[in-house]
Amino acid sequence: MQRGAAAVSVAIFLLLAAGAYSFIGVAQQPEVALENPDHTVVAGDQPTIEGTTYNFTEVGDGSATAQWTNESARYTAEWAPEDTVVYEGDNYTVAVPNQSDPTEFELREVQTVDRPTVEQNGTTYVIVEEDGERRLVERSEYVGEPTVHSFSEGDxxxxxxxxxxxxxxxxxxxxxxxEWFAPRTNEVSFEEGANATLGESGTPYLAHFEQQTGGTVLQLTTDYADYNSDVAAQQEFHERTNGLWGIVILSGLAAALLIMLAFLPSRY
Known part of the structure; x- marks a missing residue:
């Protein structure tokens, strides 16, 4: 009697496990399918999106890369006081006046001496040899007055x-x-479900990749509700599938436990 009851219970649990497993096998995960994407591109396309032309160099499974050119990008160079910079082919030292709010600066020529020098009583002298005679010339006298260029903001x-x-x-x-302005090539990346800011107005587009005839395409949309509803449906599908797997596992464990208990020796 004990084993007969166990057999019936085992059969019920196995039916539950088989039914859940069968349902898992035939169930299909809902797909993310944008109804009306704003843009659909493949590798090599060069669409113009809100006034900016993008060159899609790569469109793969889950990621893409596009390049675009800012024709008037701002570039800068920064000089600190006492920096040595090149101007008109010569070296100059940057000099900023000691003021609370300066608006101008100077480039002062870096003077070099092509002869040996010597220090005497705190003064630098250049050793000059002419006609076999050696004499000392003060450095300032030897090199002369340095060339100075003055600049103001806006020059x-x-x-x-x-x-x-x-x-x-x-x-x-x-x-x-x-500062100066010149073209600059920029790069923007796309990933599944992530935002990318495009166009002159800086509109955020959501990226979705889809397999179509011929390969992967990238779809860009501003309809977030359309995408998010499909993602939510996928999450619900996974939750239900996990629940069914739980039924399969628990039913199998219960059936195995009943079989073991049914064959335990009786105490009577």
Whole structure:
């Protein structure tokens, strides 16, 4: 009698496990499918999105990369006081006046001496040899007055190896900022479900990748509700599937336990 009752219970648990397992086998996960994406692109496409042209160099499974060019990107160079910079082919020292709010600075020529020097009584002398005679000439007299160039905020200033129009943007006690504008290539990345800011207005687009005939396509949308509803359906599917797996596992364990208990020797 004990084993007969156990057999019936085992059969019930096995039916539960089999039914749950069968349901898992036929159930299909809902897909994320955007109804009306704003843009659909593949590798090599060059769409113009809100005034900016993007070159999609890569579109793969779950990630993509696009490049775009800012035709008037701002570049800067910063000089600190006492820095040595090149101007018109020569070396100059940056000099900022000791003021609370300076608006100008100077480039002072770095003078070099091509002869030996000697210090006497705190004065530097250059050793000059002419016609077999040796004499000492004060360094300041030998090199002469240094060349000095003065600049104010807003002035144009030429930089070496830079064909762009460069301007003195600002002057402070710590930094002289030089600016110019030129093209700059930028890169933007896309990942499944992540936002990417595109266009001149900086609109955030949500990325979704889909397998279509011929390969992977990238879909961009501003309809977040459409995407999120599909993702929520997938999460609910996984939760229910996990519940069914729980039934399969628990039913199998219960059936095995009943079988073991049914074959225990009787005490009577």
């Amino acid at each position: 144009q200033i030429a930089l070496p190896d830079n064909d762009n129009e460069t301007t003195v943007a600002s002057v402070t006690n710590e930094t002289v900022t030089i």
